[in-house]
Amino acid sequence: MVKVVVWGSLKPHTGGKAELEIEATNVRELLNRLGDAYPGLKPQLARGVSVAIDGVIFRDGWHEPLRKESEVFLLPRMVGG
Amino acid sequence: MSAIHVTTKINGDVVDYVCEADETLLDVLRNRLGLTGAKEGCSTGDCGACSVTIDGRLTCSCLVLGVEAEGCEIDTIEGMADGEALHPLQRKFLEHAALQCGICTPGILVAAKALLDTNPEPTETEVRFGLAGNLCRCTGYDKIVRAVMDAAQEMRRA
Amino acid sequence: MPLDSTPQDKRAFKVVGTRPLRPDGIDKVTGRAKFGADATAPGMLVGRILRSPHAHARIKKIDTAKAERLPGVKAIVTRADFPDHTNGDAALFDILYNIMAREKALYEGHAVAAVAAVDAHTAREALKLIKVDYEVLPHVTDVDEAMKPNAPVLHNTILTDGVEPKPRKPSNIVRRYEFGHGDVEAGFRRADIVVERTFKTEATHQGYIEPHACLANVGPDGQGELWVCTQGHFMVRDTCARLLGMDISKLRVTASEIGGGFGGKTTVFIEPVALALSRKANRPVKVVMSRDEVFKASGPTASTSIDVKIGVTKDGRITAADATLRYQGGAFAGSPVEFGAMSAFACYDLENVRAIGYDVVTNRPKQAAYRAPGAPMAAFAVESVIEELAHKVGMAGIDFRIKNAAHEGTKSSYGPTYGPIGLLPTLERAKQHPHFKAPLGPNQGRGMACGFWFNFGGQTCVSLNVNSDGTVALSVGTPDIGGSRASMCLMAAEELGIPYDKVRAIVADTSSLGYNDVTDGSRVTFATGMATIHAARDATRKLCARAAQIWGIPEEAVTWEKGHARPAGPNAGNFPPMSLAEVAAQAGATGGPIAGHYEYSADGAGVSFATHICDAEVDPETGATRIVRYTVLQDAGKAVHPSYVEGQFQGGAVQGIGWALNEEYIYGKDGRLQNAGFLDYRIPVCSDLPMIDTVILEIPNPGHPYGVRGVGETSIVPPLAAIANAVSAAAGVRLTSLPMSPPRILAALEQQNAKRIAAE
Ligand code: FES
Numbered sequence: 001m002v003k004v005v006v007w008g009s010l011k012p013h014t015g016g017k018a019e020l021e022i023e024a025t026n027v028r029e030l031l032n033r034l035g036d037a038y039p040g041l042k043p044q045l046a047r048g049v050s051v052a053i054d055g056v057i058f059r060d061g062w063h064e065p066l067r068k069e070s071e072v073f074l075l076p077r078m079v080g081g
Numbered sequence: 082m083s084a085i086h087v088t089t090k091i092n093g094d095v096v097d098y099v100c101e102a103d104e105t106l107l108d109v110l111r112n113r114l115g116l117t118g119a120k121e122g123c124s125t126g127d128c129g130a131c132s133v134t135i136d137g138r139l140t141c142s143c144l145v146l147g148v149e150a151e152g153c154e155i156d157t158i159e160g161m162a163d164g165e166a167l168h169p170l171q172r173k174f175l176e177h178a179a180l181q182c183g184i185c186t187p188g189i190l191v192a193a194k195a196l197l198d199t200n201p202e203p204t205e206t207e208v209r210f211g212l213a214g215n216l217c218r219c220t221g222y223d224k225i226v227r228a229v230m231d232a233a234q235e236m237r238r239a
Numbered sequence: 240m241p242l243d244s245t246p247q248d249k250r251a252f253k254v255v256g257t258r259p260l261r262p263d264g265i266d267k268v269t270g271r272a273k274f275g276a277d278a279t280a281p282g283m284l285v286g287r288i289l290r291s292p293h294a295h296a297r298i299k300k301i302d303t304a305k306a307e308r309l310p311g312v313k314a315i316v317t318r319a320d321f322p323d324h325t326n327g328d329a330a331l332f333d334i335l336y337n338i339m340a341r342e343k344a345l346y347e348g349h350a351v352a353a354v355a356a357v358d359a360h361t362a363r364e365a366l367k368l369i370k371v372d373y374e375v376l377p378h379v380t381d382v383d384e385a386m387k388p389n390a391p392v393l394h395n396t397i398l399t400d401g402v403e404p405k406p407r408k409p410s411n412i413v414r415r416y417e418f419g420h421g422d423v424e425a426g427f428r429r430a431d432i433v434v435e436r437t438f439k440t441e442a443t444h445q446g447y448i449e450p451h452a453c454l455a456n457v458g459p460d461g462q463g464e465l466w467v468c469t470q471g472h473f474m475v476r477d478t479c480a481r482l483l484g485m486d487i488s489k490l491r492v493t494a495s496e497i498g499g500g501f502g503g504k505t506t507v508f509i510e511p512v513a514l515a516l517s518r519k520a521n522r523p524v525k526v527v528m529s530r531d532e533v534f535k536a537s538g539p540t541a542s543t544s545i546d547v548k549i550g551v552t553k554d555g556r557i558t559a560a561d562a563t564l565r566y567q568g569g570a571f572a573g574s575p576v577e578f579g580a581m582s583a584f585a586c587y588d589l590e591n592v593r594a595i596g597y598d599v600v601t602n603r604p605k606q607a608a609y610r611a612p613g614a615p616m617a618a619f620a621v622e623s624v625i626e627e628l629a630h631k632v633g634m635a636g637i638d639f640r641i642k643n644a645a646h647e648g649t650k651s652s653y654g655p656t657y658g659p660i661g662l663l664p665t666l667e668r669a670k671q672h673p674h675f676k677a678p679l680g681p682n683q684g685r686g687m688a689c690g691f692w693f694n695f696g697g698q699t700c701v702s703l704n705v706n707s708d709g710t711v712a713l714s715v716g717t718p719d720i721g722g723s724r725a726s727m728c729l730m731a732a733e734e735l736g737i738p739y740d741k742v743r744a745i746v747a748d749t750s751s752l753g754y755n756d757v758t759d760g761s762r763v764t765f766a767t768g769m770a771t772i773h774a775a776r777d778a779t780r781k782l783c784a785r786a787a788q789i790w791g792i793p794e795e796a797v798t799w800e801k802g803h804a805r806p807a808g809p810n811a812g813n814f815p816p817m818s819l820a821e822v823a824a825q826a827g828a829t830g831g832p833i834a835g836h837y838e839y840s841a842d843g844a845g846v847s848f849a850t851h852i853c854d855a856e857v858d859p860e861t862g863a864t865r866i867v868r869y870t871v872l873q874d875a876g877k878a879v880h881p882s883y884v885e886g887q888f889q890g891g892a893v894q895g896i897g898w899a900l901n902e903e904y905i906y907g908k909d910g911r912l913q914n915a916g917f918l919d920y921r922i923p924v925c926s927d928l929p930m931i932d933t934v935i936l937e938i939p940n941p942g943h944p945y946g947v948r949g950v951g952e953t954s955i956v957p958p959l960a961a962i963a964n965a966v967s968a969a970a971g972v973r974l975t976s977l978p979m980s981p982p983r984i985l986a987a988l989e990q991q992n993a994k995r996i997a998a999e
């Protein structure tokens with residue numbers, strides 16, 4: 001189980017919760033299972049997200065490992081100029 | 082439309098071309114003569130990317146018609162280096178990293194040379210006003226001003 | 240964090256950190272460098288685009304019959320030539336709609352048809368002969384107006400996302416974002432002083448000097464070539480192929496030299512149109528935007544309206560921070576408001592913080608990324624309030640910021656906990672900088688501000704070929720927008736242990752390398768640099784193996800050091816070191832060409848911070864402002880080529896000066912842009928400016944082998960606020976709208992006077 005925090009405006013799609021518990025050992029599992037558990041998140045997942053793990057932001061990287069004590073945040077997909 | 086025959090001297094060589102009556106000198110240089118060093122940033126005289134000198138005078142070639150150049154001497158960025166030897170301004174621009182993307186560079190070099198031709202010992206303020214007709218969006222001009230001042234100093238010593 | 244926070248193992252570099260001449264330099268000072276508009280092809284046609292004169296109109300009919308009959312016209316395309324291949328991808332459909340209007344024209348300048356003709360004159364005439372039947376609709380260009388319930392609605396498909404309950408009526412509000420943590424209301428209750436203000440910023444354009452330009456060549460067999468000035472030729476290839484229903488492999492895109500982008504060349508505008516024209520005409524077609532088109536039809540950034548409320552205790556500790564940000568991003572979803580909301584309070588260590596963002600559509604051109612998209616406006620609003628609060632609690636702005644600054648271990652305003660970051664070092668260094676102690680003249684004021692940006696890595700692929708004479712050819716897939724080829728050569732040379740001038744870097748076309756993300760997000764020196772280092776390591780491994788073969792010893796017994804293969808230890812055997820050139824000379828006999836490759840998705844870019852100090856002088860008679868001194872202090876992780884790092888700092892600061900003082904999109908009541916040219920949209924010129932002083936801090940990024948962080952974007956985040964704080968100090972009145980043009984400053988001064996007189 002990892003704890004993942006989604007940003008505030010996704011709460012309508014997660015039953016009002018910002019902090020979700022998901023069984024996942026890497027980013028790919030996390031994203032797949034988030035979509036399965038909360039289908040309302042799927043459009044946002046399709047638009048693209050970044051995942052911050054222990055302070056480092058990953059835009060790609062399905063295989064980035066997640067540990068039980070990892071601090072995980074879902075963030076909008078980063079863009080740049 | 083009927084084309085008009087024009088005879089000029091460009092970078093020291095006699096050049097004949099034909100152009101339409103409404104064609105700018107910039108278009109003639111770029112599209113008919115293959116001299117694409119002068120750039121089009123605006124075509125309204127506001128950016129200086131198309132700078133050339135006509136009879137020694139700094140000019141936006143987008144504001145001049147090709148036919149107006151009849152009998153004139155035109156100098157462009159392509160004529161600035163002397164064979165293998167870069168002009169001191171060109172060298173100093175490289176040394177000072179005074180270009181990032183480099184699209185403004187030909188116009189700024191032509192303008193800087195025109196400035197130093199009339200004022201070999203410009204102050205920083207004079208350099209800034211001398212180049213005020215040339216837009217650069219990348220550098221913030223700091224390194225450009227330094228490069229021009231440094232080149233001026235070197236040219237005075239030479 | 241101590242000022243010289245550097246890891247124990249700070250490595251000594253040989254060539255990284257030096258300032259050699261750039262490899263593309265001679266071409267660029269002699270006029271030989273080929274930019275987007277400099278290419279030609281035999282039989283080339285001229286492409287021109289017809290654009291909507293209306294801000295919002297239904298396109299009832301497009302009649303091209305007359306134009307088609309004009310001699311010299313070879314192809315005309317309209318919406319009918321762009322069937323929808325987007326398969327439900329909403330973002331891609333928006334791009335399709337943006338490059339050629341469909342049922343409606345959504346902004347003045349929206350493309351409605353395009354012509355390819357034998358010359359520019361004929362193309363222009365043909366455009367005049369195309370008849371478009373418009374039904375003009377009510378329009379809206381202001382962000383606050385567009386959010387009102389009775390505003391004209393652009394898309395009846397937009398039902399605001401992120402609000403509960405989901406609305407059933409369409410509006411211009413695409414999406415609501417919310418970030419933050421803690422309990423903001425409770426935090427405000429604990430505050431002794433609260434400041435709350437509303438700010439507005441106008442849209443600005445990236446203002447690259449080179450207009451969009453491309454040369455397309457597609458045959459009836461569907462094979463195509465495209466020459467284009469872009470920040471990402473792989474992105475152009477994939478996007479165009481998908482929009483036009485082509486095979487990706489059939490389209491080869493070559494990146495020209497690029498005359499500036501700043502985020503504005505990270506999408507497509509004219510490229511699919513040029514390809515469609517070329518395919519239809521079966522001839523090469525060149526399309527070059529005019530400056531007018533660049534302003535009206537390529538992406539500016541968002542205009543914004545922002546409320547900020549911050550509370551502090553008497554001793555200067557922030558108890559709560561709250562912001563609502565409204566960004567319009569033109570006619571399609573996707574203003575950078577989420578990044579504004581995420582970055583707004585990122586510089587501070589906050590217990591209670593909330594940022595709410597609204598993405599809004601209006602009848603303006605579709606916004607494109609502009610350097611740290613969304614962040615500068617948010618920083619303007621927040622840092623203005625921070626400065627005001629500091630004064631209210633009787634602290635210097637810098638001490639107030641140091642007291643509240645985010646540091647390693649801070650839970651950031653957007654969520655994650657920070658690792659090692661460089662904000663405090665830039666603040667401490669700023670405090671010691673002579674600029675801070677210099678006396679001010681009459682009518683002058685000093686301001687400062689901090690800024691934050693995320694940076695990212697992205698998909699990257701690099702190839703490095705070792706030549707028989709020991710020189711190296713490096714192929715990268717990220718267009719060089721400000722000297723990156725020099726930085727890549729430096730890193731390859733460092734890793735291989737050979738001189739800088741033995742490496743030549745080129746930007747390879749899309750058929751020569753795997754996919755590379757766009758040059759954006761300050762990612763090239765970081766991500767392409769890291770790929771270059773790994774490709775070089777791949778090559779040195781192979782070089783060692785070849786040396787081992789030549790010596791007849793096991794591979795593991797050879798190491799690469801200082802440009803030579805060497806026996807790893809005394810047991811490996813006693814062989815004189817072989818230079819790269821010596822190993823390379825034997826390549827044919829030892830197994831063929833030697834090359835290093837690396838491909839990956841780079842992550843771990845590491846966030847970056849900057850502090851800017853600005854002195855401004857305001858003429859109370861005219862309201863004109865002059866920047867008299869400016870200093871940038873920013874963390875670069877490791878400056879690979881310091882001159883170009885300084886250049887990024889200076890360029891970003893000056894774009895910020897333009898945004899703060901002059902630049903703005905001005906719309907008339909008719910929804911048309913009033914100032915689509917460099918005369919009326921005034922970007923800073925040389926005589927407007929002082930020298931821009933820079934201080935590079937190097938707090939290594941643990942995510943990069945040399946410690947590199949992106950530097951390209953953060954430099955535009957603090958200036959709007961730093962200048963607003965300086966101008967407000969000089970004028971004696973708080974300015975809350977950008978740009979701070981003379982009429983706005985005069986109005987603020989007059990208001991202030993009126994208030995004073997009323998009070999007396
Ligand atoms: S193109 Fe001539 S001044 Fe801009």
Ligand code: FES
Binds near residue numbers: 185186498
């Ligand atoms: S270097 Fe890019 S515009 Fe001057």
